Amino acid sequence: MAERVALVTAGAQGIGRAVVLALSAAGWNVTAIDIDAEALAELPDTILTVAGDVGDEAVVADAIARTVDRFGRLDAIVNNAGINANGPVESLDLDAVRTVLDVSLVSILATAKHGAAHLRAAGGGAIVNIASSRALMSEPDTEAYSAAKGGVVAVTHALAMSLGTREDRNTPPIRVSAISPGWIETGPWQKASKRRDPEHSDADREQHPAGRVGRPEDIAEAVLYLLDDRAGFITGQNLVIDGGMTKKMIYVE
Template sequence: MSPASATSKRRSRRSSNGIGEGTRPTALICSYPMRALLIRSTARSSSLSSKKWQAWQDSHVTGAFLMVRAAVPLLRQSKGSIVIMASTRAIQSEPDTEAYAAAKGALCALTHALAISLGPDIRVNAILPGWIETRPWAKAQTREAVEHRAIDREQHPVGRVGEPADIAATVLFLASDGAGFITGQQIAVDGGMTRKMIYAH
């Protein structure tokens, strides 16, 4: 699987080579296989090799930059929008996630830098997903039903764990004309978790 995938809304019919004739993409979404990345993202700083560190930066930051660079000429024509998938790990952390957090933080910085460089023709925003449960929507061979504990739901101010539809709705909004005055922003879609103070009592 590619470390990053791009999705474009298109306004044209497809030709025989799979590329739309007169293609005018209106949105670029830079995203990653999030669950697999989270599983592999923990490593103590003292044992994290430079090669693995660089792999995180290449797959996330460099991958996103290269996709954006390739799409810019077409997105300028359509006055399009770019949505970069970061993570709440860019602004809060658990132990031994330095490479992952650094990559996600860099994506947030890349977002506001691109917004300034590409505006007014192209808007650029980032989404920071929190706990998004994807297992019920996985491929058939890995799909599984999930029953979250009460504590899992109740720790979220909205009272539940997130779903892919929550992210999709945010992407659609940011790529729409309704978000025409929004650029350079990072939008946390986390059920309010990053706004909640958590202390041991």
């Protein structure tokens, strides 16, 4: 994978940072888009950084153009951006909800719109969308986030069909997959001013049949696999990585 090129949204902190560094360590050239310029500045100099809001289509289009100009191609897109606007339904700020949808969901369509031709030119490539186990289960007052992440899962299989359909055999298909993380501890992967060591109780760990809370590295390793040719028969799928948490039955006495 030494000459491949990837674009990662929200790539400066948390899961996105882990993905960016894992790709770079595997020999990929990487562009990271993030709204936090301070966090971007802490990435290695080998990473092409673009400061901006992925909810703005012009930012996405510019980042893709700069990536191709710098590295000559585009092989993969990892859509990691996501925000929330949690609160009681009766008092929801619907403008904030629309912003959540723009950043978390519509941005995926923007990267596909502006990146598909470059992915095909590079031989097909792959897109990985970071959804959430909240697409499958919810807590109260999380409607905006759950709706956005549920939409990520749905748009993943829709894009897999649209971008995998070929008018002729000379048009390479683009694979599109999703990962739904569960509880991932991102404290050690924040920018320096926000970085913190995790503190987890026995109860936190016992919620997970795997025996621990997740780490960003768990997601980054899955991204590397889904982008690799070894995963060439995987498309349209949603991989839930949650330590088994969503499968555990809970009885309330």
